[in-house]
Amino acid sequence: MLFALLGVVAVGSGVLVVTTRHLVHAALWLVLTLGAVAGCFLLLSAEFVAWVQVLIYVGAVVVLLLFGLMLTRAPIGASDELDSSRGQQVAAAVTAAAVAGVLVASLVDSFRGARIDLSGDHVAGSARQAGEAIFGSWVLPFEVLSLLLLAALVGAIVLSRRDISPDPVPLDTRSGD
């Protein structure tokens, strides 16, 4: 019951994120969507994932998003030029529906009738379970992912620093001397 309610909130605010004409409101609706999804995780006994969702997405990603919006342009009131063309809207709706269809079908098919065992000390989804799974059977993919992230970090720093880029002379002074 509660799960269905949270689901409705998540989907409803998700739709509002893409349909609202207020740029910053879209980001704020996103907070509600992500929060509702975190609530769903909680109800599925995945406590760890739920709080990580709040910590990373609500606490960091949305803040970064708002920071970017406020730094560039964040008009108060509706911005009409934000709308994409009719064709693009249809294409986006079709893609979204198709992805949702595939995901729902595969999830329902693979977890049909599955039940969460709440009786033991360490329920699936608790921090201990998640830790044992990640650093036990999934340790190799975990390490590969962390390496990938590290490479991306180093790449971002190299791209943003002028003084260590392969072309050390700034573009605007090259022709001068």
Added chain:
Amino acid sequence: MIDVLEGALRVLLVLGAFLVLPLVVGQTEHKAMAHMQSRLGPMYAGGFHGWAQLVADGVKFAQKEDIVPAAADATVFKLAPAVALIPYLVVLVAIPVGPGLVAQDLDLGLFFVVAVMGVGVLGSLMAGWASANKFSLLGGLRTAAQLMAYELPFLLAAASVAMAAGTLSLSGIVQQWQPWWLLWQLPGAVVFFVAGLAELQRPPFDMPVADSEIIFGAYTEYTGLRFALFLLAEYAGIVVLCALTTVLFLGGWHGPYAESLGWLWTLIKTMVLAFVVIWLRVSYPRLREDQLQRLSWQGLVPVALLQLALTGVVEVLIT
């Protein structure tokens, strides 16, 4: 029935603490600052040291007109104080005061607390944007930049204690705590406290509200009760940060007669830390934006990482 009553009682107690403690900290701040700077301020209301001035200020706030600027985004503008305040109330639920004395003992308490605390900053961002005021927008931007810089060392320092204790439950961490951790986790404790101060935008990290340059940052356009709510959020934040530092690094309820007087120890440690917060405000000048960022990325983050490594090495050696 008993369960429901007990739950209601716990919630009421937390609400009471939430309403009383921030006001106590606020009043202490007024008085401590007044005496440290030798400018006493209002001393007559109510008799002893003008304690009733707090009541008078509250009445004044409630009487003021609630103004929403014409160009502002009214909904977001009105919602912002609540978003700033409520997370701190929610966090208090998970903080253990004494052995077994906690409103709701969560298996993932530490994660819950830092996650929910991070939501509060959205209130300042919303206020900064919705006010339709350049100074407010600048304040909001500075808030966001500061949060992004200090969230990382804050989390790393907290993770170090969790590693040492081998649990994410706040009560569990206090139970595992031993006096020599004071030394072992000292760098982590300093990083945690300093980064927490910066997230609360307390002086010397009050660049986002720097009154001499951007008036009062994101809160410039607020009046009356909504403004009071933002102030309350700041003091509630101090209480939460000090209580968390106590629980994670200072051993919470540990002390003489911990079984019966544990809650008193937690309270005393929290209040002493709150006094340190006030003391720092009077002692240090405001940091510039570039100094702020440098302190976090070049100072606190490396120290927190070193602390994490140290915790790991010691943990492996003693087990």
